[in-house]
Amino acid sequence: MLPLRQRRGYKRRMTDATDHSGHGFSTRAVHAGQEPDPTTGAVMTPVYLTSTYVQEAPGVHKGYEYSRTQNPTRDALQANVAALEGGTAGIAFASGLAASHGVFSLLSAGDRLVCGHDVYGGTYRLLDQVMTRQGLTFETVDTTDLAAVDEALSTPAQMVWFETPTNPLLAVTDIAAVCERARAAGAISVVDNTFATPYLQTPLALGADIVVHSMTKYLGGHSDVVGGICVTSDDELAERLRFLQNAVGAQIGPMDSFLVMRGTKTLAVRMERHCDNAEAVADWLAAHPRVSTVHYPGRADHPGHAVAKGQMRRFSGMVSFELDADLETATRLASATKLFALAESLGGVESLLDHPASMTHASVPREERLKTGFTDGLLRLSVGIEDLADLLADLEQAFDTAFA
Ligand SMILES: Cc1ncc(COP(=O)(O)O)c(C=O)c1O
Numbered sequence: 477m478l479p480l481r482q483r484r485g486y487k488r489r490m491t492d493a494t495d496h497s498g499h500g501f502s503t504r505a506v507h508a509g510q511e512p513d514p515t516t517g518a519v520m521t522p523v524y525l526t527s528t529y530v531q532e533a534p535g536v537h538k539g540y541e542y543s544r545t546q547n548p549t550r551d552a553l554q555a556n557v558a559a560l561e562g563g564t565a566g567i568a569f570a571s572g573l574a575a576s577h578g579v580f581s582l583l584s585a586g587d588r589l590v591c592g593h594d595v596y597g598g599t600y601r602l603l604d605q606v607m608t609r610q611g612l613t614f615e616t617v618d619t620t621d622l623a624a625v626d627e628a629l630s631t632p633a634q635m636v637w638f639e640t641p642t643n644p645l646l647a648v649t650d651i652a653a654v655c656e657r658a659r660a661a662g663a664i665s666v667v668d669n670t671f672a673t674p675y676l677q678t679p680l681a682l683g684a685d686i687v688v689h690s691m692t693k694y695l696g697g698h699s700d701v702v703g704g705i706c707v708t709s710d711d712e713l714a715e716r717l718r719f720l721q722n723a724v725g726a727q728i729g730p731m732d733s734f735l736v737m738r739g740t741k742t743l744a745v746r747m748e749r750h751c752d753n754a755e756a757v758a759d760w761l762a763a764h765p766r767v768s769t770v771h772y773p774g775r776a777d778h779p780g781h782a783v784a785k786g787q788m789r790r791f792s793g794m795v796s797f798e799l800d801a802d803l804e805t806a807t808r809l810a811s812a813t814k815l816f817a818l819a820e821s822l823g824g825v826e827s828l829l830d831h832p833a834s835m836t837h838a839s840v841p842r843e844e845r846l847k848t849g850f851t852d853g854l855l856r857l858s859v860g861i862e863d864l865a866d867l868l869a870d871l872e873q874a875f876d877t878a879f880a
Pocket of ligand 1: 571572573574596598599639643668670671689690691692702703704821
């Protein structure tokens with residue numbers, strides 16, 4: 477057996493060291509925020525299905541008054557994910573987009589946001605069709621291009637928002653470099669860490685002010701819950717986000733909080749398996765004569781590979797690719813897989829296949845998509861934790877069917 481530090485995946489990172497418990501990632505995943513129930517000793521956090529809490533006298537209570545404002549199950553989840561991201565505060569919402577809306581709502585009419593040009597379609601739609609009506613302006617920029625970021629920040633901006641790796645092109649942005657630029661420009665930096673998860677990448681340690689997740693994806697991990705969270709170590713931002721969570725009322729419910737917590741406990745083991753399978757699927761696709769491009773940051777031919785290696789532990793379970801064929805063939809392939817279910821979303825234990833142009837990203841205008849190299853024929857895989865041989869056999873039979 478190799479010494480602990482040389483085993484694959486074992487790397488004490490900056491955030492492991494800075495977490496106040498001093499515990500490693502998997503220990504925090506299982507224990508952070510999880511105290512035995514004070515009344516019964518239940519080891520698992522109970523689902524506190526209550527809207528209100530009794531008070532001994534007006535204003536005299538145990539810290540809980542009303543469940544929109546505080547709920548013990550939600551508190552446990554928030555503490556858990558905050559510990560995983562190496563932050564001091566987690567503020568959980570009913571969905572990833574509700575969390576994003578919370579963060580955008582830190583801004584005021586007249587403020588300007590610089591947004592990565594390859595973000596989740598719903599994030600783009602929220603900015604384009606909701607936030608702009610409230611007086612926010614935004615500009616999309618390729619955040620993998622630091623000169624373009626400098627140029628965008630030469631006009632005053634209050635927030636910089638990006639994903640890395642991106643959805644669906646898996647482009648990689650240098651988190652430390654962009655956050656440093658945002659800070660110098662006086663803007664809050666926000667990283668949507670949904671695709672990487674805190675197991676693989678911790679943006680707060682690289683200078684980000686806020687991390688956002690769709691917990692619907694890897695954190696929940698079983699495609700059975702919708703949720704979102706913001707994590708920060710900035711007390712003032714945390715206070716403002718908590719205020720918005722309560723004032724707007726888009727917080728996550730206790731049952732959903734419990735489901736996400738059940739998922740985070742196994743995040744490290746699931747991510748290792750997602751990464752193993754995705755690496756092999758990406759290599760298989762790259763060797764296939766009908767595939768023209770594979771986007772996977774773990775491959776040496778990916779333009780962001782060096783940056784990804786510097787800021788990620790491994791490269792996650794998402795792979796996208798283009799066929800050397802017309803749209804009709806791509807559609808046939810998308811309909812022919814049997815284990816890879818044709819479905820939106822990602823990050824669950826089961827493998828999924830998505831045609832982003834007609835499914836997850838249909839809300840992004842075609843000309844915006846094409847600017848980023850995101851074509852109509854792009855297919856995206858969320859590689860699950862099934863047996864690799866079965867996944868490859870499924871892809872093989874789908875290729876055979878599509879090109880018959
Ligand atoms: C990267 C990313 N961010 C945010 C979201 C939005 O999350 P939700 O669907 O939980 O609202 C998604 C959803 O697909 C996503 O992929």
